[in-house]
Amino acid sequence: MPKRILILDDSEDILEVMKDTLEMEGYEVQGLNFTDDICKAAIDYNADMVILDYILFGINGGELCHILKTTPTTAHIPVIMVSAYPRVLESLGNYGSDDFVAKPFDLSDITDAIKNCFLKAGNDVEHADCDF
Template structure:
């Protein structure tokens, strides 16, 4: 399953270490370069230094709201081009996620296939 063709960079923003590690493991095995941050405020720094191709952003991050971060990213012309995939345990959160400008929505629980499918769609595109 290891694929050498992709070396796209993915930033994972999720305060749940378990999920964020699992996501990066799956993505790394697939050949992506992954950075994670558990703190929402660090997102902007990380984007500047890491320059990700896709951002995976959790809706519920302690201390802040993933949708606010997304909104801010979409307002900034430096970051507005980066596709944002939002993750939430609430299947009903999809609409509010679309409203904040995110490109895609991934509902928890998801499996690796779904994750890779959606990430590759935006990383390649």
């Protein structure tokens, strides 16, 4: 079964490009530009990973990451933060994210970060049937 990645970004263009790229890499992807409850979204989608933009409409993606990482039912899910403002993230901490990718990025930066996070979590990225 392919790994499932949930992406939260308020840019439709970025969502579309990342979704298309990651699907070509063999992942199942759901893109959202808003959610009232990040934990519910991750659980409902059965996400193996979450990619969060740092600056969202009215919401700090770092706070959403912190919520995911401190909620027992979602704490195991790797989270990658993306942002065009890496200095802001450095000054405020990483909120418990497993990796960070600065915008603008090459798509290979995202795919490499995903593979590294799965490997760090003890997941064999080459074999899609492995679970957490």
